[in-house]
Amino acid sequence: MAKAGYSVICALDGEEGLRLAREKSPDIIILDMMLPKISGPDLLHALKQDSRTASIPVIVLSALSRRNADKLLGDGASAYLEKSEVAEDDGARVLIAKIASVLHPA
Numbered sequence: 001m002a003k004a005g006y007s008v009i010c011a012l013d014g015e016e017g018l019r020l021a022r023e024k025s026p027d028i029i030i031l032d033m034m035l036p037k038i039s040g041p042d043l044l045h046a047l048k049q050d051s052r053t054a055s056i057p058v059i060v061l062s063a064l065s066r067r068n069a070d071k072l073l074g075d076g077a078s079a080y081l082e083k084s085e086v087a088e089d090d091g092a093r094v095l096i097a098k099i100a101s102v103l104h105p106a
Contacts, residue, residue: 004092004096004099006096006099009024009026012036013035013036013037013038014035014036014037014038014039014040014042014043015037015038016037017029017031017035017038017043018038018043018046018047018053021047021052021053021056022050022052022053025052025053025056026056027056027057027103028056028057028058028059028078028099028102028103029047029056029057029058029059030058030059030061030095030099031043031044031058031059031060031061031077032061032062033060033061033062033063033064033068033072034062034063040060040062041072041075044058044060044072044075044076044077045075045076047076048075048076054076057078057079057102057103058076058077058078059077059078059079059080059081059098059099059102060072060077060079060080060081061081061082061083061086061095062080062081062082062083063082063083063084064082065082066080066082068080078102079098079101079102081094081095081098
């Protein structure tokens with residue numbers, strides 16, 4: 001991600017992710033659905049309910065099937081990617097393109 005010009009902050013669990021989002025106000029959040037302490041869906045809900053973090057775009061990255069995408073997008077996610085889409089050889093390019101499209105819509 002640094003090669004693409006992005007600084008990255010990582011959280012080990014949902015609690016730390018929520019705390020860092022509140023403290024650092026990142027430009028975008030890449031959110032895994034399978035997190036310890038606070039699950040991805042619960043963290044998405046908390047982020048969107050908090051005035052300090054509600055406007056931060058969230059890209060959901062999940063191993064769960066795309067059938068969950070509509071619900072998560074309805075809950076406030078800006079985009080949804082399956083992990084299989086970014087696990088391939090061009091996965092970094094796919095993720096960077098998705099980030100760019102969310103941060104700078106055409």
